Amino acid sequence: MYTNNPKNMPTLEMIIDHNLPREEALKRIKNLLSETKRDHGDKIQNLAETWTGNEGAFSFKAQGYDISGTLTVNASSIELKGKIPFAVSLFKGKITKAIDEKAKELLQR
Numbered sequence: 001m002y003t004n005n006p007k008n009m010p011t012l013e014m015i016i017d018h019n020l021p022r023e024e025a026l027k028r029i030k031n032l033l034s035e036t037k038r039d040h041g042d043k044i045q046n047l048a049e050t051w052t053g054n055e056g057a058f059s060f061k062a063q064g065y066d067i068s069g070t071l072t073v074n075a076s077s078i079e080l081k082g083k084i085p086f087a088v089s090l091f092k093g094k095i096t097k098a099i100d101e102k103a104k105e106l107l108q109r
Contacts, residue, residue, distance in 0.1 A: 010089035012069070012082040014096060018107040019076065026054055026073040028106050033058065078103065 018025050030051065037047045047060040059068040069082025080099070084092070 009083040010086060010092070012080070012084050012089075012092060012095065014080040014099060016078045016080065016100065016103045016107070017076060018078060018103075020107055020109065022054060022073055022075050025078065025107060029056070029071060029073060029078065032102075032106055078107075 020028070030049075033047070033049050036044065043062060045061045047058070049056055049058045054073040056071045056073075057069070058071065059066070061067070065085045065088050067082060067084055067088070069080060072079040084095075088095070
């Protein structure tokens, strides 16, 4: 039987390259989460984030589904590791493409 246990959930993992100084990339990523909360508050609930240095953890609820993950901002890349519900994993390709496009726009010099 499938449960909504995060250990059983499909993963979404991405590495997004950038050529910004790490602190600038970190600042932009943190701003993106704040903007997302502001711009999509009607679709996203309970958005939470915590940061320790260049590593962050996030969680939110979208369309009734719990999403969570981590972000690590490195010198030349950002690592995204997330847990997504099985129903959402059916759209993994579309989600990955949207994240990649937004990240490239956000991380341009």
